[in-house]
Amino acid sequence: MQRVYARASADEAEQSFVDPDTGERVSMRPSVWELMLHDRRVAAAASPGDTSSQRESEIPAPDAVPEEAASGTAGVTGPRERAGAGRRTLWIGLTAGVLIGALAVTAVEAVDRAIIDAQPPTPAPTAMLETVFNSLAYPTANPGDSVVLGYVRESFRRLASDIVSDDDVQIYAAIRNDGAYCLVSVVKDVRAVSECATAEELAERGLRMEKTATRVGDAELLTLTVDWETNGMITWHVDTASFEGDVGPVTP
Incomplete structure (x- = not known):
């Protein structure tokens, strides 16, 4: 790019330009002016501040679901998914425990009723x-x-x-x-x-x-x-x- 501008600038006459960053008026060949503006744009695109912004834009939102997970092709479960699975397992375990306890109480009550039914009736007063x-x-x-x-x-x-x-x-x-x-x-x-x-x-x-x-x-x-x-x-x-x-x- 610089060689192309260098060859073109050999036959150009210098002109007056206003620097957009400093506001100063400078005198240079048009091809050199364009090359300088190009270099500034490239440098601005590669600056650390823009790189940080680009990295932030690449970070998915907390609730975002990766394409692999959405399509069902993900090979590794993420921390959020593992935590969710743990909570589901805990709730399932608690529900099963409550159900087993209720069944046990029902069984005991059924045995008590059977014992009472088997006893001879007590004469009413x-x-x-x-x-x-x-x-x-x-x-x-x-x-x-x-x-x-x-x-x-x-x-x-x-x-x-x-x-x-x-x-x-x-x-x-x-x-x-x-x-x-x-x-x-x-x-x-x-x-x-x-x-x-x-x-x-x-x-x-x-x-x-x-x-x-x-x-x-x-x-x-x-x-x-x-x-x-x-x-x-x-x-x-x-x-x-x-x-x-x-x-x-x-x-x-």
């Missing part, structure tokens, strides 16, 4: 209560207004009478106004002792009532104990140091 309140063996009774106060009058059932003749002890089963089930002892038409429990408590641990009494011609105190068992059976017995004791079932 009302079943054992019906033995007393719906049975002809225990007739209804009206022990008097002073006794039934606070109880459902129609609920009184006579379980036993004149257990200890000197005191004329009467034993009743009755339902209190709040729904509790009770054993009530009555002595000479006066309510003496009562013990109550809910249907659930009665079915779980039963009910016991104790009362002191005496026999004809014997001043020694006796202990009368009445038990309402969880199976609905009601029994009573009398204990004393000098008396062998009477034991009698109150249910048929």
